[in-house]
Amino acid sequence: MAKTKRRTKRTAVGIGVMVFMLLAAGCGGNDGGNKAADKTEGQSSSAATASDKGGVKSTEQAKALKDLKITRLYHGAMETFKGSDTINSNRLIDKLREESGFNIQYEALPLENPSQKISIIFASGDVPDIMTIAGKSDYFKLAKQGALEPLDDLIAKEMPNVSNMAGQEALDAVKFDGKIYAIPYRQAQKVGNGLLARTDVLKELGLQEPGTLDEFYETMKTIKEKKNIAPLSIATSNPGYFFDGFTPFAAAFGVATPTKIKDGKLVFSWVQPEYKEFLETMKKWYDEGLLDQEFAIKKGTQDTLINGTAVFTPMYWGSVPEIDNALKDKKEGGTVGFIAPPVGKNGESGLQDSSISTTYIIIPKQAKNKLGAAQYLNFLYTPETDELVNYGIEGTDYTKKDGVITQTPEQSANIPWRSIYPLGDTDAGFAARLKAKGLLPYYEPLLQYKKLREETNYAPSVEAYDAKFTELRNYMEENSMKFIMGKRSLSEFDDYVKDFNAKGGQEAIDAMNEWYKNK
Amino acid sequence: MAKTNTGLPRPDLAATGGPLRAIRKHWDLYLMALPAIALIVIFKYLPMYGVIIAFKDYNPMQGMLDSEWVGFRFFRELFLFDEFPQVVRNTVAISLMKLAFGFPVPIILALLLNEMKYIRLKRTIQTMTYLPHFISWVIIGGIAIDLLSPSSGMVNKAIELLGFKPIFFLTEEGWFRWILIASDIWKEAGWGAIIFLAALIGINDELYQAATVDGANRWRQIWHISVPGLRATIIVILLLRIGNILDAGFEQVLVMYNPTVYDVSDIIDTYVFRVGLGTMQFSLTAAAGLFKSIIGCILLVLANTLARRMGEEGVY
Amino acid sequence: MQTQKPGIKAVRSDSVFQLLNAAFLSLISVSMLLPFIHIAAKSLSDQSHVVAKDVWLWPKGLNFSSYDFVLSYKQFYVSFGNSLFITVVGTLISMAVTLLAAYPLSRNGLPYRRLMMLIFVITMFFSGGLIPTYLIVKDVGLLNSLWSVILPGALAPFNLILIRNFFSGLPEAMEESARMDGASSLRILAQIYVPLSMPAIATISMFYAVGYWNSFFQAMMYLTDRSLMPLQVFLLQLVSNDKPADMVVNDVLSGVTPESMRAAAIICVVLPILCVYPFIQRYFVKGIMLGAVKG
Structure with a gap:
């Protein structure tokens, strides 16, 4: 009996709350319109210093x-x-x-x-x-x-x-x-991601820091032969991350930014012949087992460097201390350091500009x-x-x-x-914070490399471009990964370009050129 | 069966006369439903005018009511995306697969648990099976990706031990949907079983006793007593699942997929999210939502009518 | 309650079934325990091992720094209190409202019963969206109060439907005799229906409680005062991935990886729910009253 009494009481309380709420709702409705009139009586400022x-x-x-x-x-x-x-x-x-x-x-x-x-x-x-x-x-x-x-x-x-x-x-x-x-x-912060390397492994194998893209390839081949690992690890599983991973290599072909300037006009990098070359090279690396076979499903690569299952990986500088600490804690040890992004045959190279x-x-x-x-x-x-x-x-x-x-x-x-x-x-403030936290050694090495300027970042809103951009990027990303992994044949690159332009790529870049022309 | 209602209106409750009369007659019953109805009206129905922004170009500065009418512009925009038909196909396919394979599992799990006689173990198992429900897809997805990795994952290690080549579960279009189904079952089956267990406990023990006396074996008991006892619950949950056919699991897909399997796994919600429509495109998002709601509602009404025709109580 | 002695053969086949069943269920439940153990192990491991993805089911380099870190925030305790309030009060209100409504809705033949049900079901599909709901919550005066997390979702139609279903499945005989004795509807609900459906009520209470405990979205939208943040919001922000760069680095230098911190946060959120479940299970006992009812 006592139990049921408590229960009845509880329901009674429930009903009480409801009634209260209804009342509150009624009152709230009345002054709903007063919003605009609700001006603060101006406490006039005593000191507008x-x-x-x-x-x-x-x-x-x-x-x-x-x-x-x-x-x-x-x-x-x-x-x-x-x-x-x-x-x-x-x-x-x-x-x-x-x-x-x-x-x-x-x-x-x-x-x-x-x-x-x-x-x-x-x-x-x-x-x-x-x-x-x-x-x-x-x-x-x-x-x-x-x-x-x-x-x-x-x-x-x-x-x-x-x-x-x-x-x-x-x-x-x-x-x-x-x-x-x-x-x-x-x-x-001027730059975020750099190309991080296990410098101790390079030294152990008597390898120089690679300078050009070809040297990078040869270095990877040697590592693969000696260690039987895929030397380059990249993680691009999340939408929009393709270029976070591939920038240092796309830059060697001059296609790391969404658009580039050709003959005084903006064009999408992703449909250029040199973009096809970039894909061909990456496909070769992938087929030869130099590039992580699981790059498409990976969400992070820190562990690969720590465990020595890879030697190179693009990495955000702020994540490097974590890797550093983990290596120090490990018995085998190991050191990491940023290396220069590889230089392509036309002398192109660079990292993503993050100051925008x-x-x-x-x-x-x-x-x-x-x-x-x-x-x-x-x-x-x-x-x-x-x-x-x-x-x-x-x-x-x-x-x-x-x-x-x-x-x-x-x-x-x-x-x-x-x-x-x-x-x-401000630069001073940022540097001060990094310095106080002992982070400058991780950030500063990146400043010496070329940063790639994306022209459209300086454009105001161009509707035809902005509205289509994400969709186009997704399309590029999906197909680029398929090309590299051999899920789509690179002989279809021209079809891909056609589709890309038909999806609004042409319209978008034309609209952007209207702005660029008058700049 | 003794417990189910006859379905005939009871004489003292039969409707005779108009609403006023009904209310006067059963005022106590209506009063009991009032708090719930008040809550729903205030927090669900009063804001319902918001669906109109699917037909307007919503501008917060003008407000909902004064924003410009644009008719079906946003629906057109949505349907005209190149990927839209494929995305809808994926959504329905994944949902149906989850329904076909995922729906029976909690029921079976509940039946097996119900049969179990070791009470301690039964309770422990129950607690364990419902655990994954509380862990978000971000974590479960991460674990699944690790487990299924072709180079280091446990599953592929086992496959290699058996002498086969490792399988790229997450980048093979043929595999990916099955991974979605399996991980969904694994995560939610235990939680889903709880409600069926509660229903099983409600079944009168004497029915089982009588069946034992009649010499019915365990399977017959399950089939003729337990399953019918679950019938009403099963049907209600099935109907609601049918109504939600266009929700194929946003969070799960978002965490587990990658660009190489977009073709088979991009669903309406992930697509809308990925194309960046989610940010401040309220009208377009509302249009997508309304599209899903209307389809869901139609399906539920059809299924419910069918269920009632077949003599079930249904959802409403 | 007397059972006839079953034959020897039945006993043997029964115990074989019991064994197989137990083995099978144990196996799958162990597999379901894995992620939880994995997270617990990570939360207790040294950060280097976590970053290296070394940790699988057993902590490596055992340490509690992640917990120290999470528990060092005074906001943790404030948030815990908020979540507790939301969960306890919310569940009580929800159950009261749901039970009260489920009873009339289970009365066969009550005029407009289906219409009322439809009114509830429709809200499962259509919603006015974020902004109008926010404006209502604001007009009702609930903004920046914990009630804004409780009341808007206090009635879940899904749960209402389930409870109604249980009620409709109950025998009528007892209700009728009570009615003849002049008992009111409220009394019948409290004294007959509720005790008879304890397993269902326990289950639905848990559904509500878990929903409140995990409530996240409403809190994000309706609360700006940081002292009102529930636990989920606090922890999610604490361990989020997209923190500004120098913050992440800050944490790393203080010896905690986001990864193990996240693991510790999950454990902190899930453990309280786990502790509640055994109490719920207590009601999962067969036929407390059913036998008495029949007759």
């Missing part, structure tokens, strides 16, 4: 509000707060508030599928004053829909320091209908404090603030003597979350 630096006072615009909300993309550093610190309460943000004069609040988009949340934010009208968004297509879509504030005037009047973050070329690339709607989030930003800093059209947003960004982009957000508080987190900054690894590890606050990387 940032604008004083620019020295420009806009006449028609009201004074900047004090409250400023920033919604940024997720950053792993957000999880690193310890003790009573949080993203909106710690010594660094206190200092930022004090110096800028704005009551800033940072908030993060979810890590997974931020676009969804972004559209929800715009749809609900409850927008922040500054937001970072990822992806060229999303950005241009929002700009087209009128969701973003044009920044030309604000940049001219309020943000002289933007030049520290974005050059004219970068700003031109974000123009829509002739207007700038975003500040590209500056990437200080696909993250954008925008001010929503419905934002309440647009002026404040501009002033705060300008404040962030001063060298002084850059030092603050990259090192922390002077005295506590670093010391400065005669203009030379010293930060110990411990000091750096105490404020791992500082990288949440800057909205763009």
